[in-house]
Amino acid sequence: MHTEAKDEMRDKILEAALKRFTHYGASKTTMNEIADDLHCSKASLYYYFPDKKAMHLAVLERIAESYFQQMEKEAAQVKSASKALYNIIDLRKDFISKFCRLEIFQILQDNSALFLEEKKKAKQREFNIHTEIIKAGIVSGEFKVKDPAQTAELLVLATMGLRFSVPDHIREDMDMDEEMMDQVIEKQKQLLDIFIKGIKA
Amino acid sequence: MHTEAKDEMRDKILEAALKRFTHYGASKTTMNEIADDLHCSKASLYYYFPDKKAMHLAVLERIAESYFQQMEKEAAQVKSASKALYNIIDLRKDFISKFCRLEIFQILQDNSALFLEEKKKAKQREFNIHTEIIKAGIVSGEFKVKDPAQTAELLVLATMGLRFSVPDHIREDMDMDEEMMDQVIEKQKQLLDIFIKGIKA
DNA sequence: ATTTTGACCTTGAAACTAAAAAAGTCAAAA
């Protein structure tokens, strides 16, 4: 069927784009370069993606998907809700370390409706995963929480917020050196310590 | 004595500058305009301040000082440590609502050594105030905390971080509408609820 | 029918430039 081949080519494009992005950064990568890597014409790319932004978004979605799947796996096979929450902090670190190299943010950092939409959906998915973990913690008797969804949202927001408040300067493109990142992770775990005590049964 | 008169003029300048900043924004205010408001020459301003940035910094320090004094007052007369922490959230809101209008950030948002220095000192002062409150809470038997300074820092960072993670977009100039601000405050208070439970004796 | 492409058009980000505005200086005056 035609759509299979089409999807395959789409994947090849995303793969090539991802390779370029990780090596040179998204902002320094042109459509022509990606096309050349694939030994095809630039016009072909536009047969699979309406425009450059859509392609960037697709690359981001691809990485995000694997991130969320890892998180969901962690949430599903949870034996200790607390442990799952700690593990997610490490997962998130790996994800951010990986995708911040793509410099894909500078390029998507317009507040286009489409991008905000995706961002919102991703946020919601992260909330949901945390909600499930907290619910599991309630069932197992670890936690005592009135509104798991609200509590999960709060935890995610507070944790994410530390990425901005811990560094002395704030740049949306969020380039952090390893050292800064480690400081953030440390604070996130400290906060989680107290947060967990705060919702203990 | 000569320094008294000099300080008085300095104050007048800062007052005039503040007035302009609140009305038109710091970035739209020129040294000439401030001088004209004071019916003096621009050169006079340079007798009291080495340059424009120093003046902006002095204005900011002036506002910050009153903010910290309110906070310190709150910390000193604390009967309930928890209550003090809640009150500080409201104090901070008022402060931010006020000084964000000055647009003084865009202008100081270079990462000049001097500005970062002041920022760091302000952060430290806020940490110290919170540390004192938490220590008071320990003394009164409200809290049980191993390292009050670390805990205070964490609380401040987590609270501040919500200002960045709650909104969907992040802008350093931190212009927020009232509605956004209220959402942040709400999350800050929710977090404080759990945080306090997490450090309860 | 679907996919690919070369040739072409359009757009937006740098790279200059000139003019204006604002920052900053200083010797002399108050």
Place this chain on the structure above:
DNA sequence: TTTTGACTTTTTTAGTTTCAAGGTCAAAAT
């Protein structure tokens, strides 16, 4: 010691050009 007018220097703004990169399309290839 403080103030200032007249001055120089720096920064911002607006206008222009240019060119690389984004994007389109009719025709060709599969």
